[in-house]
Amino acid sequence: MANPWFETVAIAQERAKKRVPKSVYGALIAGAEAGVTASDNVSAFDCIGFRPVTAGQGAERQMDVTIMGQSASMPVMISPTGVQAVHPDGEVAVGRAAANRGIPMGLSSFGSKPIEQVTEVNSQIMFQLYWAGDRDSMLARMERARAAGAVGLILTLDWSFSHGRDWGSPHIPQSFKPREILPHAPEVLARPGYCWSWIKSRQIPRLRVPNFVTGDDAPPLFFEAYGTWMGTPPPSWDDVAWLRSQWDGPFMVKGVVRVDEARRAVDAGADAISVSNHGGNNVDSAPAPIRVLPEIADAVGNDIRVLMDGGIRRGSDVVKALALGADAVLIGRAYLWGLAANGQAGVENVLDILRGGIDATMRGIGVDKVTDLSPDDVIVPDGFSPPPLR
Numbered sequence: 496m497a498n499p500w501f502e503t504v505a506i507a508q509e510r511a512k513k514r515v516p517k518s519v520y521g522a523l524i525a526g527a528e529a530g531v532t533a534s535d536n537v538s539a540f541d542c543i544g545f546r547p548v549t550a551g552q553g554a555e556r557q558m559d560v561t562i563m564g565q566s567a568s569m570p571v572m573i574s575p576t577g578v579q580a581v582h583p584d585g586e587v588a589v590g591r592a593a594a595n596r597g598i599p600m601g602l603s604s605f606g607s608k609p610i611e612q613v614t615e616v617n618s619q620i621m622f623q624l625y626w627a628g629d630r631d632s633m634l635a636r637m638e639r640a641r642a643a644g645a646v647g648l649i650l651t652l653d654w655s656f657s658h659g660r661d662w663g664s665p666h667i668p669q670s671f672k673p674r675e676i677l678p679h680a681p682e683v684l685a686r687p688g689y690c691w692s693w694i695k696s697r698q699i700p701r702l703r704v705p706n707f708v709t710g711d712d713a714p715p716l717f718f719e720a721y722g723t724w725m726g727t728p729p730p731s732w733d734d735v736a737w738l739r740s741q742w743d744g745p746f747m748v749k750g751v752v753r754v755d756e757a758r759r760a761v762d763a764g765a766d767a768i769s770v771s772n773h774g775g776n777n778v779d780s781a782p783a784p785i786r787v788l789p790e791i792a793d794a795v796g797n798d799i800r801v802l803m804d805g806g807i808r809r810g811s812d813v814v815k816a817l818a819l820g821a822d823a824v825l826i827g828r829a830y831l832w833g834l835a836a837n838g839q840a841g842v843e844n845v846l847d848i849l850r851g852g853i854d855a856t857m858r859g860i861g862v863d864k865v866t867d868l869s870p871d872d873v874i875v876p877d878g879f880s881p882p883p884l885r
């Protein structure tokens with residue numbers, strides 16, 4: 496490809512689609528059931544308008560914020576994702592890109608690179624845990640993250656193991672045995688750039704989850720770890736409070752979409768929540784986070800930092816989320832597409848697109864500081880948010 500730079504996240508998505516094998520791309524698209532929520536996450540942003548000004552704006556915009564104690568050059572953070580097989584450098588490339596652009600990164604416990612390799616390139620890593628396995632194994636994962644230099648903990652709770660998508664789930668090999676791998680040969684060979692990147696790196700996609708274990712234990716295969724998680728009963732809010740008490744740094748609960756649960760997260764001692772539905776991968780027909788954000792920010796915004804994620808594809812989406820009460824946003828697919836399209840440079844490209852978009856939007860609406868954004872800066876149609884929870 497002559498020029499790997501792209502000008503929008505939509506173009507990064509197109510490039511990713513052309514570059515990675517069909518099943519890898521399918522895993523990035525993800526979504527649950529009919530994909531109602533996954534698509535509403537994105538389209539809900541289109542319903543919100545702005546009130547542009549014509550003159551009188553400041554000469555510069557100030558975008559830096561603090562996210563869970565970490566300085567961020569813009570109100571954006573990398574959301575944790577299992578980026579298995581997307582790119583040979585995986586989370587290390589994402590970590591470098593985030594460090595170069597001055598933003599913190601969430602690292603998934605289902606990620607493909609050991610946390611020590613990621614904290615080596617980025618000092619602002621927040622480790623993400625699922626409620627998976629017994630308490631001792633969760634504590635051991637947490638301790639490993641602490642020893643590796645993680646500066647925050649993210650507990651993701653919104654996953655209900657729904658399976659089945661109307662467009663078909665990609666087949667993911669359960670192991671690297673020839674009978675599992677060979678059926679993938681045609682789709683992989685049809686993507687020579689992708690093959691070449693793995694050949695050059697002298698690696699193969701291992702589909703193992705190195706951050707799920709500690710000490711000398713061999714990392715389990717993705718599906719083995721997934722089985723452990725699936726077999727673990729969901730936590731109570733007391734369990735959440737217990738985990739929080741075991742971590743002495745900033746702690747986020749990710750996946751809250753209800754006011755009553757946002758209050759429970761405050762009571763459990765969390766420092767932050769992310770209003771999120773796991774990128775439309777949890778219960779389908781859950782509302783887009785941007786729709787429930789205003790009510791949640793109103794209720795707990797003074798007690799806890801309120802982040803949101805789901806559907807962020809442009810800088811203007813970030814501005815809309817901040818206007819409606821978010822302190823910052825997390826991004827998932829946007830950076831995964833950048834990574835798939837062009838590795839570390841692709842992730843940096845996506846972050847630059849968001850920064851440019853935030854800047855242009857704020858200039859357009861005449862707001863100089865991201866922390867000054869308010870609901871007055873956006874036009875929200877009637878019926879945009881679900882009726883308040885009674």
Ligand SMILES: Cc1cc2nc3c(=O)[nH]c(=O)nc-3n(C[C@H](O)[C@H](O)[C@H](O)COP(=O)(O)O)c2cc1C
Nearest residue numbers: 523574575576577603651773774805806826827828
């Ligand atoms: C392919 C994929 C893998 C994900 N893996 C994780 C994960 O391991 N841990 C987690 O907390 N969230 C995970 N998520 C959810 C993201 O962190 C984030 O909530 C979501 O992607 C935000 O929506 P967006 O993709 O529209 O930005 C994943 C999402 C996708 C698309």
